[in-house]
Amino acid sequence: MRVQGAWGPSGQAISDGLFLLGFCVSLRIWAAVGESSPALISPSLSAWPSPVVPLGQTVTLRCHFHSPFKIFRLFKRDGTSLPELQGHHVNTFTLGPVTREHAGSYTCSGFYWSVSVWSTHSDPLQIVVTGVFTKPSISAHPGPLVQEGKNVTIRCHSPLSLDKFILHQEDSTGHFQRRGERFTGGNASADFFIGSVISGSAGSYRCYGSLSRSPYEWSAPSDPVDVVITGLSKKPSLSAQGGPVVRSGENVTLLCSSESAFDQFHLLREGENLGRPLTGGRGPRGALQAEFPLGPGTPAHSGVYSCLGSFTRSPYSWSDPSDPLLLSVTGEEPPPGPAFLLLFSR
Known part of the structure; x- marks a missing residue:
């Protein structure tokens, strides 16, 4: 500090003193918000509902910071100019309906009115646009x-x-x-x-x-x-109502039963999940039981079946599979009765 110049006729020392006074006030302001310098202030950027956005949908970007920022700027880091990025905004930016041009990496910064300084940029946020190619x-x-x-x-x-x-x-x-x-x-x-x-x-x-x-x-x-x-629970048992050998055209129902308190049962055919989980009820002997109606039997229903139990609270953890059940649909549909023949003989 030039003390001698404080009394000089040029007035330079007076301007130096005002600068120092302003600098000290700024330091106090930065200390009050818990930062050593506005250059170190970094907001964060988030996307809602997700940074992975299908073509034609919208996404909202929000710039977060615990400070008296009033205006924010959003930047697309590849230099692409998008109309919605022009000018200053509150801390939310809605993009969309998104196109391929919206895909990219974004950052934001906020303006600190107290010292008229823009913050440093947030960490980058990648916005991914999906549906550009077939699945x-x-x-x-x-x-x-x-x-x-x-x-x-x-x-x-x-x-x-x-x-x-x-x-x-x-x-x-x-x-x-x-x-x-x-x-x-x-x-x-x-x-x-x-x-x-x-x-x-x-x-x-x-x-x-x-x-x-x-x-x-x-x-x-x-x-x-x-x-x-x-394999995380004891296996249930599988049976066919009326027996595993069924004539073509007869209704086929498979029964999955368990002493364990499963609240869902799953049916597999040749090891493939048929994708129709059912809630179990109490069977005639008190065991939990689910009925899988397959409809009128056809040769396509023939095969090896098994069932498994699970709990809705753990949808991807199932029991051991039941012992396999071989279902056989044989023969033709029963011939029409006398009344049917009489009707069409007229």
Whole structure:
């Protein structure tokens, strides 16, 4: 500090003193909000309902900060100019209906009125636009029903020459979270080795395809595949009402029964989940029982069936399968009776 200049005729020291006074006031303001400098103030950016947005839908970006910011700016980091990013806003920005041009990485900053300074930028938030390409297919190998501790691999496949696949797993809140990604060099499929199946890896999976040159533009999501752990409870029993040998045209009903208090039962044919879980009721002997009506029997109903039980609170943890039941639909439909023949002989 130049003390001598404080009394000089130039008045320079007076302006220096005003600068120092303003600097000290600014320091006190920054200290009051718990920051050492406005340059260190960083808001955070979030997306609702999700940063993964289907084509044509809308997404709301919100800039969060515990300070008296009144205006905010949103930036798209690839330099693309979007009309909704122009000018200053309150802390919410609605994008949409989204197009491929909305895909990318975004940041935001806020204006600090007390010292007329813009904050540093938030950490980047990636907005992914889905539906740019047709959906891939998904499958689990050796199958979606896996004994506890056994390995499973999920395969994503697309007829397009996509060079990246992304696998998402549904979390406990029902949202799909990214599980991993694979670069394939343009091959049509990618394998995701899940490994030994435990409760955390059981669940519903979807996959997306993309191109590495446009990482925020994805395909539509695949149909889901459910990876289920079996063998966590005692097996139920399976029987056919009226017996396992049925004449063609007769109604077929399979009964799954258990002494365990399962609140859902699942029917499999040749190891494939038929996808019709039923709630059990009490059978004639007090056991829990679910009836699976298959309708009039046809040769297509013949095969090996089994059933499993589960609890709705753990939808991807099932019992051991029942002993297999061989159902056989044989013969032709019974010939028409005399009254039927008489009617059409007239």
